[in-house]
Amino acid sequence: MTNAPAIQATNLSKNYKELTALDQVNLALEPNRIYGLLGRNGAGKTTLMSILTGQGFANQGTVKIFGHNPYEHDATLSRMCFIRESQKYPDDFRANQAFKAAALFYENWDEDLARELIEAFRLPVKRRIKKLSRGQLSAVGVIIGLASRAEITFFDEPYLGLDAVARQIFYDRLVEDFATHPRTIVLSSHLIDEVANLLEHVVVIDAGKIVIDEEAESLRGAAVTVTGNAEKVAEFIGSYPVLHRDALGSLASISIRTRLSQAERARAAELGLELSPVSLQQLVVRSAMGTEDNDTSDVNVEAMK
Amino acid sequence: MNRIIKVARMQLINKWTFIGIPLLILGGAFIFTMAIFWLVRRAGGDEAVMYSGGAQAPMWYFLALGIQSLTLTFPFSLAMSVSRRTFYLGTVLLFGISALLLSTFYYLMGLVEQATGGWGLGGRFFALEWVADNNGFVQIMFYFVLMLLLFMIGFWIATIYMRWRTSGMLVFFVALAAILLGTVFYLTLGEKWGQFWAWAITWSAGGVVLWGGAVAILMAGASYLTLRKATA
Numbered sequence: 001m002t003n004a005p006a007i008q009a010t011n012l013s014k015n016y017k018e019l020t021a022l023d024q025v026n027l028a029l030e031p032n033r034i035y036g037l038l039g040r041n042g043a044g045k046t047t048l049m050s051i052l053t054g055q056g057f058a059n060q061g062t063v064k065i066f067g068h069n070p071y072e073h074d075a076t077l078s079r080m081c082f083i084r085e086s087q088k089y090p091d092d093f094r095a096n097q098a099f100k101a102a103a104l105f106y107e108n109w110d111e112d113l114a115r116e117l118i119e120a121f122r123l124p125v126k127r128r129i130k131k132l133s134r135g136q137l138s139a140v141g142v143i144i145g146l147a148s149r150a151e152i153t154f155f156d157e158p159y160l161g162l163d164a165v166a167r168q169i170f171y172d173r174l175v176e177d178f179a180t181h182p183r184t185i186v187l188s189s190h191l192i193d194e195v196a197n198l199l200e201h202v203v204v205i206d207a208g209k210i211v212i213d214e215e216a217e218s219l220r221g222a223a224v225t226v227t228g229n230a231e232k233v234a235e236f237i238g239s240y241p242v243l244h245r246d247a248l249g250s251l252a253s254i255s256i257r258t259r260l261s262q263a264e265r266a267r268a269a270e271l272g273l274e275l276s277p278v279s280l281q282q283l284v285v286r287s288a289m290g291t292e293d294n295d296t297s298d299v300n301v302e303a304m305k
Numbered sequence: 306m307n308r309i310i311k312v313a314r315m316q317l318i319n320k321w322t323f324i325g326i327p328l329l330i331l332g333g334a335f336i337f338t339m340a341i342f343w344l345v346r347r348a349g350g351d352e353a354v355m356y357s358g359g360a361q362a363p364m365w366y367f368l369a370l371g372i373q374s375l376t377l378t379f380p381f382s383l384a385m386s387v388s389r390r391t392f393y394l395g396t397v398l399l400f401g402i403s404a405l406l407l408s409t410f411y412y413l414m415g416l417v418e419q420a421t422g423g424w425g426l427g428g429r430f431f432a433l434e435w436v437a438d439n440n441g442f443v444q445i446m447f448y449f450v451l452m453l454l455l456f457m458i459g460f461w462i463a464t465i466y467m468r469w470r471t472s473g474m475l476v477f478f479v480a481l482a483a484i485l486l487g488t489v490f491y492l493t494l495g496e497k498w499g500q501f502w503a504w505a506i507t508w509s510a511g512g513v514v515l516w517g518g519a520v521a522i523l524m525a526g527a528s529y530l531t532l533r534k535a536t537a
Binding site: 050054057073074078079080082087090092093097098102105144 | 311319373381383
């Protein structure tokens with residue numbers, strides 16, 4: 001039981017009428033780590049999380065949560081918390097009534113933490129949920145997610161509508177609380193750079209397929225942008241896999257997927273080339289896009305911001 | 306078991322839905338009916354006993370409640386990591402208890418009504434003879450089964466919606482219309498309406514309890530099977 005991964009998905013596929021939402025997804029997430037589930041809108045993030053929590057159904061494949069199929073299994077379900085981005089609440093429920101319900105069902109519910117967060121987010125708990133703003137609605141989900149202290153907690157685009165201060169509060173509280181109460185956290189996001197520092201492991205999903213499943217640490221230095229004279233850049237990068245190319249006159253700026261050695265860095269300096277790290281967001285976008293079309297990939301960088 | 310009770314408690318967090326509104330509807334219907342009875346008596350209409358169907362008003366609310374407790378609370382209960390089975394059992398359990406309490410209340414109010422000569426106005430609101438002439442158990446069961454049946458109709462329709470959305474509704478109501486129309490055709494073309502009404506008036510409250518109860522249980526089963534694969 002203790003050796004079982006927190007989350008194991010095998011060959012998960014999900015088709016809607018004309019759309020393949022998930023395509024042969026295989027995942028194994030270890031307990032007590034922070035995972036990023038990254039991808040564009042419609043990539044399949046919410047579908048995947050719904051199926052992992054037994055709320056949605058796959059057409060094919062299996063899910064094991066701590067070794068159990070979560071579907072209709074209360075003992076397993078109660079170890080997870082998944083508040084969806086478009087979560088529905090009972091009509092006329094006020095935020096404090098939603099918290100009261102969450103306190104009923106989540107054994108590890110921390111009322112003090114919930115109260116602190118309500119204060120920090122300045123959430124009007126007596127207002128009806130259907131009258132809350134988008135940001136306040138997100139705050140309700142974030143508070144339930146954090147205060148429930150479920151062994152596996154999913155956050156589905158938790159920052160929507162939250163202002164910069166509120167987002168920072170969320171990230172800070174998440175890290176703080178994770179330090180004292182380790183658990184498995186899956187943070188779904190398309191704001192990659194903003195959450196990059198929180199993540200220990202990154203899963204990127206695109207058009208229903210897992211395109212990256214790697215440690216954040218190994219992704220961070222895993223690509224570099226070389227800028228300088230086009231010919232020299234071309235000479236330098238040799239046969240390394242190219243993520244992205246930009247050119248302006250005789251200048252070129254090419255991102256390659258590799259970890260440069262000390263000698264290579266020295267050589268770049270000799271050639272008068274500038275090296276700059278590729279951010280996780282850039283890396284994710286370029287990897288998801290491949291190198292097939294550089295013009296549109298820039299558009300997609302914007303789309304993911 | 307524990308979580309089933311928690312589902313019932315969750316449904317009760319907003320006390321208005323399950324307790325406040327039905328009582329308000331019943332109270333409102335009662336007061337209005339009494340006012341009308343009083344006016345009729347004042348105008349001199351004192352020959353016969355007056356009947357009111359006002360007591361059924363809260364029952365129709367249960368149809369809405371069946372729909373509401375599902376469409377609004379089910380997606381939230383999924384987010385509370387409650388299994389569909391637990392949600393179903395907790396909700397039906399809570400409704401069953403509320404319906405039983407309200408049915409008993411109807412029965413007791415019926416006794417008061419008869420003891421006070423129809424609230425001093427010769428009116429019948431709770432104790433309609435066809436029901437009130439039976440023993441207490443049948444009376445309570447009669448109200449209970451009717452409430453349960455209405456709740457289950459609402460609940461089942463709502464589960465069909467949650468599972469198949471608009472196309473489910475379309476198929477359901479088209480099928481329902483076809484069945485009703487088919488029945489009307491059968492009775493009309495076969496000139497069987499006379500037989501039908503002759504049969505309809507032979508029903509007793511006890512018969513309604515038995516057959517209504519059977520249908521309610523059937524619908525409860527259908528609701529559960531439909532809910533098993535419903536999504537938020």
